[in-house]
Amino acid sequence: MVSQSSSVLAFDLGASSGRAIVGRLDSETGQVTIEEIHRFSNDPVKVGNHLHWDILRLFHEIKQGILQTKHLGYTDIESLAIDSWAVDFGLLAANGELLGNPYHYRDHQTDGVMEKVIDIVGREKLYAKTGLQFLQFNSIFQLYAIKERNPALLEQADTLLMIPDLLRYFLTEEKHSEYTNATTTQLLNATTQTWDSELLEKLALPGDLLLTPVLSGTRVGALTKEICEELDVAAIPVIAVGEHDTASAVVAVPALEEDFAFLSCGTWSLLGTETKEPVLSEQALAWNFTNEGGVYGTNRLLKNIMGLWLIQECKRTWDKEGKNSSFAELVKLAEKAMPFQSFIDPDDDMFLNPVHMPKQVQQYCRDTNQAIPQTEGEIIRCVMESLALKYRFILERTEQLSGKSFKGLHIVGGGIQNELLCQFTSNATQREVWAGPVEGSALGNLVVQWIALGYIANLREARKLIRNSFPVKTYIPEDRAGWQEAYVTFCQVASRLTVK
Template sequence: MSVLAFDLGASSGRALIGEIQGDQLVIEEIHRFSNDPVQVGNRLHWDILRLYHEIKQGIVKAKWRGEELDSIAIDSWAVDFGLLDASGELLCNPYHYRDHHTNGVMEEVHAQLGKQKIFAQTGIQFLPFNTIYQLVAMKNAQASVLSSADALLMIPDLLRYFLTGERKSEFTNATTTQLFNPTTMDWDDDLLKALDLPVHLFGEVVQPGTVVGTLHEAVCQELDVPATPVIATTEHDTAAAVAGVPAHDQDFAYLSCGTWSLMGTEVDTPVLNEQALEWNFTNEGGVGDTYRLLKNIMGLWIVQECKRAWEKEGAKLSYTELMEQAKGAPAFQAFIDPDDLQFLNPSHMPKQIEQYCQQTNQQTPQTKGHMIRIVLESLALKYRFVLERTEQLSHKHFSGLHVVGGGINNTLLCQFTANAIARPVWAGPTEASGIGNVVVQYIALGKLKDIHEARALIRRSIPIQTYEPRETATWHQAYETFCDMIKVKYTMSDYG
């Protein structure tokens, strides 16, 4: 039994073949491709048709290998979407969440409805690019595509529709829109009507692990492949990554680390209290009737953008070289708050970091290694900050932290994180989203009983590296300084 998983990230996508051989899960990448946003005038778009082309190439490569696929599924990032007209045609290329058309819209919506109402009805954190604000921005601009639209599909739903012709919305990604009500388990018509957004755009929501159709006849003829089942897996890539966490315990903390960092835990019911609202935590749908109580952290995007800016200036440095320079740079010379919105999409990230240090009366970094060290230390300290708040909101205590995703290849950040939280970090797997996608397909096909059996399979199959904490007293002192810098009162109750 072989399944094909497409895992689409903000900068690249990959196709993975998953097989269960004996008591082991075997994963093999068969296709990798870039995911490059395209600037057209003032608008930043996803190249959705290119992504669909690459998905078809992945299916063809599976055929060339002689694979007889039992199913196919897609996961991707959240919040972005495509609009279809009444005949099923795509009306325009989807906007990229880093596009500026939502500037100021979140504040406008909050003034109209109030943050308390929105959070009480959706449980979702407030980020300026959430689907709700993208739609209001389009309405404000009197975008003709919105008035012409007959259906809205999130990115993996849209690509799945291209493959099958079936329009279904998957639960884990639907919850990220800030338009889904976890109490009624349906789209929140009250919010949609209050914002004068078209209710008819939002269709049936299915749970992760639902077989939604088979490859369309036209796709089968084009690619010369059989009518393979297509499954709505955990289609939000973070939900897929959490499904791929090899945790022993039912209560565990995770960090999905990549371009974005997402930290949290699984809970049975959404946490919708005033404290969660004040701390801007989110309750996104998960697998197995759970919710992911978590918080977004800006992540390695800041490092990636520093490297990109330096390369445009002629400096050719690998990530390995940058990390070596950071390792040798002086410790705790300055801090940034990775979640400050000035780091969301600046024109020149290194200059933005220098400006932030000047604004906060800190020493500006003198070398590239020094700057990268500031970013990595600040990320590790922010991880501790969010981990402790996750414990308070969930009423749980975690003995360590599971870190998954491409960020585990940054061994310096993994060690800094263990130091900062004063607990072990268990790093792996790298391809957690793809693995989560695969095991949910196997659950849907009846090959695995549930997510607990799936995680046990992952533990047996994927090597995990443990980072033990070091220099915890020094890091604890740095944490106090960090909290002062981001103007949050530090209390001993937050520590242990």
């Protein structure tokens, strides 16, 4: 499998932080080791009524990561790659300059836009074409919002680049669109795997902004002469990996079986399975599942779940109030709280971007005539139990849509550090949970680079390599009767689940 040792560099950007990680593939041990070189916050910036990504700060931090890699003695980096969250993009003018800071997916410019687009195209037709879950912040709705609100911006634009594409362009001065991220826009046809010209024409959106996507594993340039001189580094090749971080995370699922269910657990939770083809059935549309392109010809049938954002926002609110509990302390408080007192639907729109998340949790419970959680521990317990129960709900629907049966659930990503949530998930799903590795997206990024460089043969071999290199913790279901009763109550309380 491995003819020699190799070092590559992954930049993994999440909605709250980013990191630069060096991966080392050792020819003697046949294992991967990783070292975090640089970590930085990713803080959205509100200007007036709009929320933006600080894209130039992110580019600066990427350059700092390259610099730190050199300072730490990694002079043999063979390539680098970037993965990030989906849907958001930047617009370039004809001269290659950026036209403003990219909008954040939680910006309110898309409020009400999804309904307008559905009225024009039709819900069934839009799903049949793209196979994508309807979320108000999808790229198609962002682009249509700009067309309505600021058409002059689109008139000035020459190229649309998703966030990793844009940062790669800053590094290489080469413009490329990567396939897995392109599939999250709701503008790419799921069957033809090309931009849907009929859809673009119907919405009067400028299709000439969109570049033909390249497949994951494609070399897409090298560091520019200017960056090499600025940082005093070599012209490191840049590779387009599975640039949607979920695509990279699923690459890193250490599954030895062909059919498996995964949960990529972070700010967002994404639960689903790999399929050979998109699932575009009436039931998939009714349940609002998504089909996203994966690496090497795979399709990800999955559902977005609000995830740890709920806990992060509770903590942020309490920090502003001077309480300053750590995440670990909040989990301990939740562990001590009384179980099964109240539940929320984590995906209710009221939790998308509230001013005060704890009050929103309380309001949901009030509106559904449940006990209202009062303390930090009670609120966090309510959120965590609800997440675990929602995971069961989506896992069972994934089985029905895919025609597969899963004896357990693989969880990857930073969320596995919350061991109580992992145990709750095992309890709720009443199946084994296999948690690990933590750095799922970064590892998927790294191994696709090694496949592109010829060190690893294929995706199956990459997953075996990860399984042999990183620990996986197994959780066994507990209190089956109590969690079964809780699931029935949860489904009654979260009544909107029946129509999503």
